[in-house]
Amino acid sequence: MxxxxxxxxxxxxxxxRNKGWLLLRTAVxxxxxxxxxxxxxxxxxxxxSATVGFCYLIxxxxxxxxxxxxxxxxxxxxxxxxxxxxxxPPTGTFTVSDPQNLVALVTFLATALTASRLSxxxxxxxKEALDRQREIERLYSLSxxxxxxxxAEPPAKEIARQIASMFDSPAVALYDRGADETFLAGPEALSxxxxxxxxxxxxxxxxxxxGTFLASIHLGGEPIGALAVRGTNLSDAALQSLLNLVxxxxxxxxxxxxxxxxxxxRQSEELKSTLLDAIAHEFKTPLTSVKAVTTDLLSDxxxxxxxxxxxxxxxxDEEADRMARLVSEAIQLARIEGGEFQLRREVHFPSALxxxxxxxxxxxxxxxxxTVQAADDLPLVVADAGLIQMVIAHLIDNAVKYSPPGSPxxxxxxxxxxxxxxxxxxxxxxxxxxxQARIFDKFYRAGKGDSFHETGMGLAIAREIVHAHGKEIxxxxxxxxxxxxxxxxxxxxxGSME
Amino acid sequence: xxxxxxxxxxxxPQIRRTMKAALTSHGYEVSDAxxxxxxxxxxxxxxxxxxxxxxxxxxxxxxxxxxxIHDGSDIATIMLTVRNSERDKVEALDAGADDYVTxxxxxxxxxxxxxxxxxxxxxAPSDADLxxxxxxxxxxxxxxxxxxxxxRVSRLTAKEFDVLSYLLVRxxxxxxxxxxxxxxxxxxxxxxxxxxxxxINRLRKKLEPDPSKPRFLVTDAWAGYRFHIPH
Numbered sequence: 001m002x003x004x005x006x007x008x009x010x011x012x013x014x015x016x017r018n019k020g021w022l023l024l025r026t027a028v029x030x031x032x033x034x035x036x037x038x039x040x041x042x043x044x045x046x047x048x049s050a051t052v053g054f055c056y057l058i059x060x061x062x063x064x065x066x067x068x069x070x071x072x073x074x075x076x077x078x079x080x081x082x083x084x085x086x087x088x089p090p091t092g093t094f095t096v097s098d099p100q101n102l103v104a105l106v107t108f109l110a111t112a113l114t115a116s117r118l119s120x121x122x123x124x125x126x127k128e129a130l131d132r133q134r135e136i137e138r139l140y141s142l143s144x145x146x147x148x149x150x151x152a153e154p155p156a157k158e159i160a161r162q163i164a165s166m167f168d169s170p171a172v173a174l175y176d177r178g179a180d181e182t183f184l185a186g187p188e189a190l191s192x193x194x195x196x197x198x199x200x201x202x203x204x205x206x207x208x209x210x211g212t213f214l215a216s217i218h219l220g221g222e223p224i225g226a227l228a229v230r231g232t233n234l235s236d237a238a239l240q241s242l243l244n245l246v247x248x249x250x251x252x253x254x255x256x257x258x259x260x261x262x263x264x265x266r267q268s269e270e271l272k273s274t275l276l277d278a279i280a281h282e283f284k285t286p287l288t289s290v291k292a293v294t295t296d297l298l299s300d301x302x303x304x305x306x307x308x309x310x311x312x313x314x315x316x317d318e319e320a321d322r323m324a325r326l327v328s329e330a331i332q333l334a335r336i337e338g339g340e341f342q343l344r345r346e347v348h349f350p351s352a353l354x355x356x357x358x359x360x361x362x363x364x365x366x367x368x369x370x371t372v373q374a375a376d377d378l379p380l381v382v383a384d385a386g387l388i389q390m391v392i393a394h395l396i397d398n399a400v401k402y403s404p405p406g407s408p409x410x411x412x413x414x415x416x417x418x419x420x421x422x423x424x425x426x427x428x429x430x431x432x433x434x435x436q437a438r439i440f441d442k443f444y445r446a447g448k449g450d451s452f453h454e455t456g457m458g459l460a461i462a463r464e465i466v467h468a469h470g471k472e473i474x475x476x477x478x479x480x481x482x483x484x485x486x487x488x489x490x491x492x493x494x495g496s497m498e
Numbered sequence: 499x500x501x502x503x504x505x506x507x508x509x510x511p512q513i514r515r516t517m518k519a520a521l522t523s524h525g526y527e528v529s530d531a532x533x534x535x536x537x538x539x540x541x542x543x544x545x546x547x548x549x550x551x552x553x554x555x556x557x558x559x560x561x562x563x564x565x566x567i568h569d570g571s572d573i574a575t576i577m578l579t580v581r582n583s584e585r586d587k588v589e590a591l592d593a594g595a596d597d598y599v600t601x602x603x604x605x606x607x608x609x610x611x612x613x614x615x616x617x618x619x620x621x622a623p624s625d626a627d628l629x630x631x632x633x634x635x636x637x638x639x640x641x642x643x644x645x646x647x648x649x650r651v652s653r654l655t656a657k658e659f660d661v662l663s664y665l666l667v668r669x670x671x672x673x674x675x676x677x678x679x680x681x682x683x684x685x686x687x688x689x690x691x692x693x694x695x696x697x698i699n700r701l702r703k704k705l706e707p708d709p710s711k712p713r714f715l716v717t718d719a720w721a722g723y724r725f726h727i728p729h
Binding site (some may be wrong): 277280281284285286287288289290291292293295296299320324344349352355356359385386 | 510512513515516517520523554578580581583584585601602603604605606607608688689691720
């Protein structure tokens with residue numbers, strides 16, 4: 001607890017200075033009583049004792065109003081003694097012969113003290129009201145500064161600086177739990193405050209001591225920091241408001257920061273997307289011409305091609321397809337791998353997702369028996385239809401490549417523990433156990449790798465997309481017995497129909 | 499005799515050359531335009547049966563061009579694009595396109611889609627099946643493909659008209675998505691639910707007093723669409 005010890009000298013010297021002033025003012029008050037007395041003693045013959053009494057009372061009231069009760073009480077007693085000694089018969093002694101004068105004297109003292117008390121209290125009230133008003137004004141200014149100021153500095157540092165300047169505090173320390181850092185402001189040092197603030201943040205409450213207070217800052221029951229301010233005498237209500245204000249300020253800064261982060265991420269995502277679109281466009285435009293020509297020539301029956309022409313054109317046509325697929329998949333992978341891509345989650349029939357993917361891959365599955373098994377009463381699923389269709393299309397594509405020509409391919413959906421399972425099964429060579437773990441890696445090609453159609457990206461894309469849906473893709477396979485690739489999709493909550 | 503007049507709009511000169519050669523050899527009369535602006539100008543001066551419109555062009559771009567074309571015309575339009583996402587399809591159809599082809603495409607596929615668009619519903623609805631409809635302030639004039647709703651007149655595009663008349667001659671019966679798609683677009687279609695969604699929306703905007711609360715063109719969720727005629 002080094003800080004309060006550090007605070008002692010300052011507070012003690014302040015108190016000493018205050019005491020000195022009090023003594024000085026009391027002396028002045030007593031001197032004033034002495035002055036009034038000497039003036040009236042000089043003209044004792046011509047003045048009435050009531051005049052003297054009232055003059056004393058006026059002086060006492062002035063002291064009470066301007067300075068306080070201590071000064072006016074001292075003046076009251078001194079005045080009563082002087083009044084008795086110089087103006088009450090027998091003068092020159094403290095004895096009072098006439099009981100009526102005794103009553104007058106007691107009445108004088110009582111009046112002086114009561115008037116002192118009342119006007120001192122009034123003065124205190126006024127001061128208190130002014131203090132509250134200033135507190136409120138400062139809190140208002142602070143709230144404006146906290147809510148309106150935009151700086152490049154950490155928000156907690158700025159808030160600490162604002163508090164120090166608004167409340168004329170020599171030292172302010174603000175611990176921001178989110179940033180896990182303490183920020184200091186003001187000319188004086190608060191040594192060792194960091195540890196204390198951390199402790200305070202963990203234990204809610206306010207601790208005041210020797211001109212410095214330490215308080216934890218909460219928002220919605222969550223501790224978010226702690227504040228230490230020296231040299232201000234805030235009322236409890238103002239302190240609470242200050243703490244709430246700081247809490248709101250810190251939280252607002254944090255919210256703003258996360259909005260900024262999201263905005264930056266969104267912009268970079270947008271830029272990436274625009275760039276990838278432009279690349280796709282540039283690569284696919286020449287391919288479009290090539291593909292249009294090859295397919296046109298291959299389909300033209302009016303002027304039949306020779307066998308050699310046909311076979312050469314078929315090569316060009318297939319290579320155009322391969323190039324187009326490489327471009328598409330490289331771009332899909334780039335789009336998905338960068339992370340932060342947005343899923344368009346909607347409710348779908350599992351069978352509709354399968355049907356769309358099957359339609360998409362129709363040119364690939366020509367000459368294959370494609371069986372589709374999806375019960376009509378399967379629950380609806382939540383998925384990004386475009387991406388999931390891409391997954392199924394890649395799996396069908398994969399099945400076509402790794403199974404003998406003409407062998408059947410099974411596509412379907414079935415209920416599973418984690419949701420609805422979609423699968424694509426082939427009767428191909430299967431995936432060796434050693435390959436099963438790595439088959440979803442980028443550019444990994446299982447087996448002999450003689451398939452020039454394979455880009456090595458399809459399964460990697462499928463895995464990334466399924467991951468984005470919070471699920472896993474897996475393969476069940478035995479060499480020579482074919483493979484089944486499968487993944488789950490989350491079931492839509494009941495009643496989420498179109 | 500020409501199979502039809504086609505305007506190819508693409509900023510890439512090789513694609514315009516290829517399309518011109520391929521389509522001409524299949525009996526179409528082909529003009530080309532390098533930009534949306536040029537296309538609009540050509541459409542103003544000459545008449546065409548179909549527009550092949552690239553989605554990604556500098557200048558006013560494919561979507562905006564499509565919207566401007568269909569502001570004053572019901573010409574059949576196929577949008578060409580390198581992106582194969584549902585969002586792009588819906589955007590293209592919303593702008594007034596009738597179909598959507600992803601680049602690179604095969605020429606036979608494109609030809610099939612062109613034929614499907616230029617072909618009218620067969621058998622064409624006869625007058626016996628279809629009378630001019632006049633109910634609750636809505637008038638449908640089948641000869642001119644005009645509908646007027648409380649005096650507001652709009653023309654239907656060929657495909658919109660096909661969708662509407664297919665439903666209209668089968669009133670109060672739910673028509674399955676697949677049946678409607680194949681009847682209007684052709685046997686190669688069947689899963690393009692987004693086509694129907696967009697076309698029904700377009701029809702509702704032209705036909706329904708309150709398109710957000712359709713009274714005539716009713717959706718039967720997950721099943722199909724139905725033209726509801728109150729008895």
